[in-house]
Amino acid sequence: MKLLRHGAPGAEKPGLLDDQGHVRDLSDHVADIAGDVLSPEGLARLAALNPADLPLVQPERLGPPVAGVGKFLCVGLNYADHARETGKEPPAEPVLFAKAVSAICGPNDDVEIPRGSDRTDWEVELGIVIGTRAKYVAEAQALDHVAGYLLVNDVSERRFQSERGGQWTKGKSHDTFGPIGPWLVTKDEIDDIQAVDLWLDVDGERRQTGNTRTMIFGVAHLVSYISQFMTLHPGDIIATGTPPGVGLGMKPPTFLREGQVVTLGAAGLGEQRQRMVQA
Template sequence: MKLLRFGAPGQERPGLLDGEGRVRDLSAHVSDIGPDMLDPTSLGRLAALDPQDLPLVDGQPQQDLRLGACVAGVGKFLAIGLNYACHAAETGMEAPAEPVIFTKWTSSITGPDDSLHLPHGSTAADWEVELGVVIGTTAKNIAESEAMEHVAGFCVVNDLSERDWQLRRGGTWDKGKGHDGFGPIGPWLVTRDEIADPGNLRLWLDLDGERMQDGSTQSMIFGVARLVAECSRYGTLHPGDIITTGTPAGVGMGMKPPRYLQAGQEMRLGIEGLGSQCQRVIAG
């Protein structure tokens, strides 16, 4: 299934994408796409529905029908740094011996096609296309071999970053990672059964039509199961939590000279089987 949330900001309703690429309204069956319906039993009930029996929503998704973040009520938005050796190399950092974990503020979460308003004073905003993992059931100190049982599905994430504040303002990376709008997720949550191998997905990002990132999750240093198990070691994972798993080479800070986002630019990004996003950059 491809689950989504549609409507104006703050008024999103739950839906799913049917086989013709149209949105069907799930409001009669669930209140939202959130933590209380991401377990296998709840997802199974939704999967048993015939999309043709659900109300058809007017408009074409991501054209004249806005989509919100594909998951509501996210408790933790965890991120993995330097998880592609090619990205670590372009930043001048060593590939890590174990996963680098940091957090993005949940207030950064936004819809997949919402405009990015640069923070006031930002001079080094950067892009990062990433595979997002959505937790479906509670996980604490789990083994890597059982980690995938706790995953509800996957989504596209743009792990936007303000590099100056991330790296040169002291403290942890969080200062440059959690600004409003710095966490577009979606367009949809694709349930785990639809993705045969999350470790073999192509991901890409274009800036004003120029291909900046073009990689594969095959290049991840630590795979999805390892990351879920590792995160569960340091804190309990709850349904609706999101882990975004790192980015391949091609970010702005790795270029010579560096290239950062400017007002008026447009990012398009996507992952094989998970859909695409588009964000227009607006001055802060």
């Protein structure tokens, strides 16, 4: 299934994408795409519905496909070639940081360039959505706790991230720095999560091309690893790192400006489109 949320910011309704690419409303069946809805039992109940029996809608906006996100965790430097383009060595263990949940926005919402920013950057990533509570999970059972996957643009302000002191969070958490979606794709729809193509364009020019097979730490390892340090709850999102091609790694470094348009996508996970606006 491809689950989604449609409507104005703060008033999104649950829905799904049918096999013809039409949006169907789920409001009569679930309150939102969150919590127990993401469990195997909750997803099975939705999968048993006949999409043709659900109301057809033509949404003006797609919102973030998951509600009630408690943690938005990110993995840094998880592609060796991306680590090298930023001047860092590939890590021996996953590098973790947090992105404020207030950064989350819809897949096609405008992205704000923060006041005083001159290094706003792009990062296409695979996102993991947790479906059931995970604590001290073994790698062999890690995917049992995953509801599905979604596309993430881990927008970053590099000067805030690296030159303003402290950890990376302040460069990762501006409002709109977390576009997710367009939908949550349940894991049964992805044959091999470690073989997903990723791409990103800026104003129609290809900047990033990658595949999750080159991740240093794979999806199952990340879920298991993170669960050793904190309990993961339904709706938590893990952004798994970006392939090479970010603005910081270009020669010379190149960053986003007001009016530019970023488009990105991943095989089986859909596409996003964001216009850059000034905060």
